[in-house]
Each structure stands twice: as C-alpha cells, then as structure tokens.
Amino acid sequence: MKRVRPGRMLRLRLLVFVLGFMLLALPVLALDEGVVKGNNVNVRKGPGTNYAAITQVKAGQALYILSTQNNWFQVRLSSGTEGWIRNDLVNRVLKKVRVKGSTVNIRTGPGTNHKVAGKVYTGQVLSVLAEKNGWYKVHIGGIAEAWIAGWYTVDDPSGGSSNAGNAGNTGSNGNVGNAGSGSGTGGTVKITANVLNVRQGPGTNYPLVTKIGLNEQHNVLAQQNGWYKIKVNNQEGWVSGDYVQYTPPANPPAATSPGTPDNSGTSGTSAPDGSAPADAASGSGQTPTAVQITGNYVNIQERADLNAPVVEQANSGDAFVVLDSKNGWYQVRLTNDKIGWVSSEYAQPYSGTLPSRSVQKKEVLIVPIADGKTFKIIDNGGRPELKLEGWTDKQYRFRKTKEEVKMILELDGYSTRKYEGKVERVGITQLKVYPERSKAIVEMDFNFVPAPGIGKTDSNKVTVIPVGMAGTQSRSLVGKTIVLDPGHASVQPGGWPDPGALGSKTKIHEKDVNLAITLKLKTMLEQGGAKVILTHSGQTTLSLAGRAAIANNLNADIFVSIHANYNNKPAIAGHTTYYYAPASKPELYAQRQQREKLASAVQREMVKSCGRKDNGILQANFAVLRETKVPSILVETAYLSNPDEEQLLCQDWFRQKLAEGIFNGIKSYFSN
Ligand SMILES: [Zn+2]
Structure with missing residues (x-):
C-alpha cells in the first residue's frame, strides 16, 4: 500500500470536505412532476380558494406541474385535466432513481433504526421527494411513501430529461422512425419524455401551448418536419418526434379482435383519472420470478393500466419471466424480448405445470425446394423460425460456418431451386437457396448472432426450428x-x-x-442480476420432461x-459435468457448441473452486438434457459413495464452494 504524506492527506481531507459540502449545498433540480400529499385535495379552476373546484385528487397521486403562481401550482393530471392546487399539498419530485440491489428494504424513516415498511426490487424506478443523510424519501407506485438508502439506487437517466422538448433540435428527426413515411395523418404518438412541451407550431421557436407527460397517448392530426400535431384538451399543438413513439394507424383486421374478453372494467375501483386502484397495496407480497397466464386472450399491456395499449395477447398456460410488479400488475418479458404488463387477475405465480406457449405466428417466406419439399420462414413475434416441410429429422443438418451471423442449412434431395432475398422483419439480411450436388443449401445472414433452437420433426415430416439470439444480448448475467x-x-x-x-x-x-447447493447458487445468480426459476423447491410431481419444459x-x-x-x-470420486448434443440428433447437435461450452466452463470452475478430481465433461442421454430446447447441463458435484466426498457434501462450506464454482462457470459462459 502506498503511503500518503501527512500534509497531502490533510489537503485531501479538506478537498473531500469542501466537495462534500458543495454536494450538500447544491440544490437538486426538481422535475416538473409532483405527488399529492393530502387526501381529497381540490383541484381548482384558478390559483385561489375562491375558484371553483374541478375535481379532487388523492394522496399519492402523481401529476405534472405546468407553472407556479404565488402558493399555487398549475397542474395536469394523468387524465388530462388541468387545474390549480395549493403547492403545500404537493410534494415535488426531485429526481428518479432505480433500485440497484436485488431486494432492498424500504423504511419508515431515514436510517436502519427505522422500521421496514416493505421491499423494492432491482430496476424498480422510484420518485425521490426528499433527501436526508444519504437516504431518499421516495414515492412508490402511487401508493406509499418510504425511505430507501441512497447507495442502493442509481439515478434514472430517463427521469432527468424533464426539459425535453425544450431541447433545440428542431431539425433532427432521426428518431422519428415511421414518421413521414405514412400518409401524413392518422396514427398515435406515445410520449417518451417525462414532460414534453406542446407548441403552437412544428419547432422549438413556437410558443408553448401546454405540457404533457410520459406515456400519454394522443391521436396524430398532422406531421411536419419530424413534429406531430396533436390535440390536448381541445387545444391543438405540436410535439417533437424525438420524444414520442409513433404508431401508424392500425390495419382494420388488427384493430378489432372479436370475442376477446375485454379486460377493462374488471377492476371497478380504478379511478377515472388512471390512478392506482384502491386495492393497490397488494404489492406487499414477494414478486414471483415467473407467472403463468390463467385465461385466454389475456392482454399484455404497455403499462400497468387496463386502458393502456395492448402489446400482445397471451393464452392460458403461457409463462413469462417477471421483471417487476406493482399495484396488482406484473411486468413480464415476452418471448420477443418485448416488455409488457399483465394484471394479476389473469396471472398466477408460475408453479411449473406444463404450459403450452401460444404466440401468433405468421409465415413470411415460402420457398418451394422440390416436389413435396418446402422451406418456410415464420415470424414468431419478431423472431425467425425455420419451418422445413418434407424432410425427416435425418434429412437436414446445420453446416458449421466461421461467420457468426451466418447459418447454413443442408437439406437432402435433388433440387434446381435458386432464390435470393431477405426477410428484414425477423432480422434476416440475406437469404440464398441454391442446389449443391444432391442437396439444397439454405444460407442465411442475420443482423444478430443466431442461435438455432431445437427442432422437433413430426410424423408429417414437418420441423420447426426457432432461432434465438446468441450474441447481441449483454455479456453478463x-x-x-x-x-x-x-x-x-x-414424487x-x-x-x-x-x-x-x-x-x-x-x-x-x-x-x-x-437442493442446498441449488439454493446457494440461486442466491449468487440473483445477486448477479439473473432471473432464476427452480423446477421445484423440495418436492415435485413433475416428470423429468416436465422439468425441462419449464426452461422451454x-x-x-x-x-x-x-x-x-x-x-x-x-474409491471413485471427483467432479463431472454432462451435456448432450449427439450428431445423430440434429436438433440437439445444432446447439452442440453452446452446450459443450457451458459444460466445459462449469466443470473447469467447479474443479478450480473445490479441487476434487477432474473427471471432465461427458455426454449422456439424460432426459433433462435430451428434452431441453435451451442449452443444458447436468452437474454431478461429487460422489456420495466416496467416504471423503460424502463428508464434504454434508458440509456447508463445501456446498458453498461448489455453488461458487458452478456460478463462476455460468458467468464465464455468458461473458465469453
Ligand atoms: Zn442424481
């Protein structure tokens, strides 16, 4: 360790002191957002009690602050209603923070000596209303106020753009996406800034009409220079395309889904202004890692709000990983990596029974190869699936390529077919079909690193091979x-x-x-930011295929x-890791590289961590490895039949070392 000369140390301390003081003294810029303090607070037509009340708001309700006059705020509610509220009845949001730790206690006061009021979870965004001793007073999900240690949070950048729209980027329309490509009118915009200025014309030089807030949706009346004309409270104005998400007018068949049970109205307590339902306090329970849908045509929505746009529909048995939960809603990750919210009325914590996924699929490319043989590409929620019709599972195989983004498929049988094209909607940037001796070759280039899944060939010689993403995801847990x-x-x-x-x-x-090792491993992986689902936690009636199905x-x-x-x-002892991807099973063989890599990484790290004999990685036709469609391994940690290892396996520290080894292996698998 380096020594610091005393004089220098003093100067350093002084600097730290001064910096610290400056930080304390610096005012935190308030966002134009507030949270109602008192209950049944009147919203009035003007800044004074002599003005008539328009409506009332409840404690915890969020609103936007448009302007200030004397002791009054001009506000805009999420319903769109504008009016005036006494400023001492509104807590201003100072900033937004995101929870860092996997599970963090929130307390009734700023310190660990205060009672635990609840828990928040990684990634959850909280509105900060006050700061004291490094603790934040936060507003959670429209229901409660509590304190959280500031060091378990990071500033949420999306909360910092309070003056979006004031930004002087009149001409930039790089973000506008579909804007302008359409007919010019129609469609809707969804606001992506916390607060957005609505102006009299399409440019920042025009005067302000009003302000609107995050996730608000408005119909588009016109488009010009990357700006959208919308109507807010009977006032027309323009918003910059940089801070909205534009959705073109829906196609007529997609707009109506007959027979769909309408979710709206099921929660009668939902306030008309979109504030949280009265029974929102159900958030006190643990957020499940995954949920399973309990009804058919259940809407997965953009926000935790029955009136929010529908991202996708799910059916009974569909299972999703849960990212967050609030007010009786689960935020879930869909198969296409989109994110949406589902009401807990239609979802239950995932128990591991056998669901069958139903995602609406579309055939987007059909290439006949030969008589009775067709190659198809299916759009499965934005991800490609390859569909082979007319080949048995022994009549197709993947050819190794060096280019990461390329996949080559060899299909048995004579063909004269030649085709060249692309399917951009599923990320295929180039597709070539051509004959090569007695085979048809399908060459595909992707705009991501493809990871072919397991294809199952049915008795009609139809094989569907999903293509996942291998390389574009973050190289971490x-x-x-x-x-x-x-x-x-x-059982x-x-x-x-x-x-x-x-x-x-x-x-x-x-x-x-x-189970003991698994639970330790689970904790480590969760601390690393992964979502962990156990096939069971003590006893299960699932078959081995049923365990695999949970992952699938x-x-x-x-x-x-x-x-x-x-x-x-x-005498036999040591660590062993199994995988399964034999050449005789093309659907498993396609994943060989990943399966072998996972097995090697875990085996290597387990040996490093625990130091027993290295028996290496082996292939075995175990049901859980055969039936999984995702990369899978089976870890034989050590031998219960070996006297030394039996003793070791009974010890907590050895179980810990095993879990650490497996954890390091998994981490290494994802990071390389
Ligand atoms: Zn066993």
Missing part, C-alpha cells in the same frame, strides 16, 4: 433467465418419493444435498440440473 433443477425429490406415480443416492455412512439424501416454456437462457454422484466402487 443481468436479465438472463436461468432454470435450476435440484435433482430428484420427485413417483405410486406416491414414492425419490431421494436420489444415499450417503453410505451418513445416510444423507442426495435430494437434500442437491420460459425460453430460458440455460438449464442447469444439480446432482451428487454415486458408484458401487467407493
């Missing part, structure tokens, strides 16, 4: 979906529980060892089964 399977503990059909192997001396059950249905990134080994020869 954050946001990854990982299914962990603590081996055994199944067999006769009611007999399967304990797995048995320790010869201690009589310890393998299932208990597996969640479209998990990986599946890891944890076991302890057994052999009749007590």
Whole structure:
C-alpha cells in the first residue's frame, strides 16, 4: 500500500470536505412532476380558494406541474385535466432513481433504526421527494411513501430529461422512425419524455401551448418536419418526434379482435383519472420470478393500466419471466424480448405445470425446394423460425460456418431451386437457396448472432426450428433467465418419493444435498442480476420432461440440473459435468457448441473452486438434457459413495464452494 504524506492527506481531507459540502449545498433540480400529499385535495379552476373546484385528487397521486403562481401550482393530471392546487399539498419530485440491489428494504424513516415498511426490487424506478443523510424519501407506485438508502439506487437517466422538448433540435428527426413515411395523418404518438412541451407550431421557436407527460397517448392530426400535431384538451399543438413513439394507424383486421374478453372494467375501483386502484397495496407480497397466464386472450399491456395499449395477447398456460410488479400488475418479458404488463387477475405465480406457449405466428417466406419439399420462414413475434416441410429429422443438418451471423442449412434431395432475398422483419439480411450436388443449401445472414433452437420433426415430416439470439444480448448475467433443477425429490406415480443416492455412512439424501447447493447458487445468480426459476423447491410431481419444459416454456437462457454422484466402487470420486448434443440428433447437435461450452466452463470452475478430481465433461442421454430446447447441463458435484466426498457434501462450506464454482462457470459462459 502506498503511503500518503501527512500534509497531502490533510489537503485531501479538506478537498473531500469542501466537495462534500458543495454536494450538500447544491440544490437538486426538481422535475416538473409532483405527488399529492393530502387526501381529497381540490383541484381548482384558478390559483385561489375562491375558484371553483374541478375535481379532487388523492394522496399519492402523481401529476405534472405546468407553472407556479404565488402558493399555487398549475397542474395536469394523468387524465388530462388541468387545474390549480395549493403547492403545500404537493410534494415535488426531485429526481428518479432505480433500485440497484436485488431486494432492498424500504423504511419508515431515514436510517436502519427505522422500521421496514416493505421491499423494492432491482430496476424498480422510484420518485425521490426528499433527501436526508444519504437516504431518499421516495414515492412508490402511487401508493406509499418510504425511505430507501441512497447507495442502493442509481439515478434514472430517463427521469432527468424533464426539459425535453425544450431541447433545440428542431431539425433532427432521426428518431422519428415511421414518421413521414405514412400518409401524413392518422396514427398515435406515445410520449417518451417525462414532460414534453406542446407548441403552437412544428419547432422549438413556437410558443408553448401546454405540457404533457410520459406515456400519454394522443391521436396524430398532422406531421411536419419530424413534429406531430396533436390535440390536448381541445387545444391543438405540436410535439417533437424525438420524444414520442409513433404508431401508424392500425390495419382494420388488427384493430378489432372479436370475442376477446375485454379486460377493462374488471377492476371497478380504478379511478377515472388512471390512478392506482384502491386495492393497490397488494404489492406487499414477494414478486414471483415467473407467472403463468390463467385465461385466454389475456392482454399484455404497455403499462400497468387496463386502458393502456395492448402489446400482445397471451393464452392460458403461457409463462413469462417477471421483471417487476406493482399495484396488482406484473411486468413480464415476452418471448420477443418485448416488455409488457399483465394484471394479476389473469396471472398466477408460475408453479411449473406444463404450459403450452401460444404466440401468433405468421409465415413470411415460402420457398418451394422440390416436389413435396418446402422451406418456410415464420415470424414468431419478431423472431425467425425455420419451418422445413418434407424432410425427416435425418434429412437436414446445420453446416458449421466461421461467420457468426451466418447459418447454413443442408437439406437432402435433388433440387434446381435458386432464390435470393431477405426477410428484414425477423432480422434476416440475406437469404440464398441454391442446389449443391444432391442437396439444397439454405444460407442465411442475420443482423444478430443466431442461435438455432431445437427442432422437433413430426410424423408429417414437418420441423420447426426457432432461432434465438446468441450474441447481441449483454455479456453478463443481468436479465438472463436461468432454470435450476435440484435433482430428484420427485414424487413417483405410486406416491414414492425419490431421494436420489444415499450417503453410505451418513445416510444423507442426495435430494437434500442437491437442493442446498441449488439454493446457494440461486442466491449468487440473483445477486448477479439473473432471473432464476427452480423446477421445484423440495418436492415435485413433475416428470423429468416436465422439468425441462419449464426452461422451454420460459425460453430460458440455460438449464442447469444439480446432482451428487454415486458408484458401487467407493474409491471413485471427483467432479463431472454432462451435456448432450449427439450428431445423430440434429436438433440437439445444432446447439452442440453452446452446450459443450457451458459444460466445459462449469466443470473447469467447479474443479478450480473445490479441487476434487477432474473427471471432465461427458455426454449422456439424460432426459433433462435430451428434452431441453435451451442449452443444458447436468452437474454431478461429487460422489456420495466416496467416504471423503460424502463428508464434504454434508458440509456447508463445501456446498458453498461448489455453488461458487458452478456460478463462476455460468458467468464465464455468458461473458465469453
Ligand atoms: Zn442424481
């Protein structure tokens, strides 16, 4: 360690002191957002009690502050209503922060000596109303105020753009996307800035008409120079395309979905101005890692609001990873990596029963190759799926390529077909079909690194191969979906529980060892930012294929089964990791690289962490490895039949080392 001369140290301390003082003294710029303090507060026509009340607002309701006059704020409610409120009845939002820790306590006051009032979760955005001793007083989901330690948060950049729209980028329309390509009118815009200025004309030089807020939607009356003309409270004005998301007019068939049970109205307590329903306090429970849809045609919506636009519809049995929850809504990640909200009335915590996913698929390219043989590309919610019609599972294979973004498929049989094109909507930038001796070759270039999934060929010789994304996702654990399977503990059909192997001396059950290691691993992965789903947490009636199906249905990134080994020869010992991707099974073979890489990384790190004998990686036709459509491994941590390792597997520190090794392996798999 380097020593610092005393004089220098003093200067450093002084600097730190001065800087600290400056930070304290610096006012935090307030956003143009506020939260109502008192209950049943009148919103009036003008800045004074002599003006008539227009409506009332409740404590916790969020609003936008348009202007200030004396002790009054001119405000705009989420319903669009504008009026005046006494400023001492509104807490101004200073800034927005995002929760950093995986689960963070919120308290009744600014310090750990205060009572725990609840919990918040990674990524949750909180409005800061006050600061004290490094703690923030925050407003949570329209329902409550509490304190959170500031060091468990990061400033949310989206909350800092309070003066968006004032930005002088009149001409820039780089963000506008579809704008201008349409007929000029129609469609809607959704506001993506916290507060956006509405102006009298299409440019920042025009006077202000009013202000509108995040996620508001308005019909587009006209478009010009990257600006949109909209109507707000009977006033027409223009908003910059840089701060909105434009949706062109819907096609007539898509606009109506007959027979769809309308979600709206199910929550009668929802206030007309879109504030949280009265029973919103249900957020006190834990957010489940995943949920399963309980009805058909259930809307997944852009916001936790029954009136919000529908992103996608889901059906009974569909399962999704949960990112956040509030006010009786779950924020879920859809298969196409879109994000939406589903009401908890139509979703239950995922229990691991066998769901079947239903996403609306569209055939977007059909290339006949030969008589009775057709190659198709399907749009599965923005992701490509390859559909082979007329080939058995032994009549197609993937050819190795060096280019990451290319996939080459060899299809058996003579063909004269030549085709060249692209399917941009699913990210295929170039597609070539051509004959090569007795085969038809399909060459595909993607605008992402493709990861072919497992195709199942049915009796009609139809194979569907989903193509996932391998390389464009972040090279970290954050946001990854990982299914962990603590081996055994199944209840067999006769009611007999399967304990797995048995320790010869201690009589310890393998299932208990597996679960203990899995739970430690789960904690580590979650702290790394991953979403972890267990196939069970003690006992399960699921079949082995059912365990695999959990990973398949969640479209998990990986599946890891944890076991302890057994052999009749007590001398046999050490770590082993299994995977399965034989050349005889093309659908598994297509994932060979990933499966082998995952197995190698975990094996290497487990050996490094625990130091038992390295038995290497092996292939085995285990049901959980065969039935998983995502990269999967089965880890045999150590031998319960070996006297030394039996003792070790009973010890908490050794289980911890095993979990650390497996964790490091998984981390390395995603980062390389
Ligand atoms: Zn086992």
